[in-house]
């Protein structure tokens with residue numbers, strides 16, 4: 001059996017939700033990841049440090065006994081966010097990052113930012129104290145084709161913002177295009193990007209060819225094959241500017257399988273198995289640790305995890321559940337469309 005021992009990974013972008021879904025999904029994240037940057041797009045959103053403190057308690061109450069897991073809290077940036085609250089939360093270690101959602105870009109983003117100038121005071125304060133801004137990098141202009149929204153965001157919003165505030169430390173979340181990868185590569189050390197597991201595996205055909213498959217619909221939407229290949233090269237290169245953010249984003253099945261389905265793919269349950277498969281396919285298993293355990297930690301200026309985990313490759317595919325049950329209903333698990341032979345030693349699926 002092939003095995004690979006690496007430092008325990010972190011997930012630099014995950015949605016844990018609240019209530020019944022939080023209870024059902026958190027154990028998968030806390031089982032495989034030491035820390036996770038938890039997205040704040042609840043209803044209502046996590047906008048103040050007091051909100052984050054309360055949400056963190058809910059999360060910790062959902063972590064099973066015996067798992068050691070630290071949720072890293074984020075604040076949802078609004079045009080009314082108070083720079084003093086943000087800075088105090090960061091200095092006290094209660095919040096790690098702030099998330100910028102352009103209003104209307106994705107799930108529960110209606111309280112997000114419409115006019116970027118209105119949040120300059122918060123961003124300037126973050127730049128001064130070294131706090132990370134996580135960015136959902138898509139424009140919302142209805143005139144821009146959905147497949148071009150990331151590239152246009154870089155040109156219209158991100159590049160001007162970074163020119164104005166070169167000190168601001170930015171993570172382009174869930175980068176999905178070659179344009180995004182090239183931009184991150186060409187920028188200095190104040191810019192990095194997360195890459196999801198699913199964007200390394202699917203292109204837009206998975207959603208649209210041969211029938212519409214809502215469980216592959218997420219935002220930013222998967223792009224053409226050339227973009228997936230660019231993401232694979234970036235993730236498996238070892239380049240420290242790229243690291244894992246699963247963007248595991250559970251929605252109850254009826255809310256995905258309907259006339260106007262929600263965006264989001266639930267992948268925390270089998271992410272490490274999928275990634276080992278991808279890195280093995282690319283002949284880059286020796287760089288998996290950089291992507292899942294080292295690069296993100298370095299960008300966030302946190303110490304790497306000391307604990308080690310062993311991934312193992314089985315002769316027979318590992319039987320992961322196709323869906324999980326919550327008290328509110330079923331959630332479908334990401335299907336990578338290949339048999340997964342890898343799992344974490346000691347875990348059933």
Ligand code: DOR
Pocket residue numbers: 015041106107136217218219220249250263264265
């Ligand atoms: O697919 C997505 N789902 N993309 C996002 O940006 C948000 C997320 C969610 O919260 O469901």
Ligand code: ZN
Pocket residue numbers: 013014015039247249
């Ligand atoms: Zn997300």
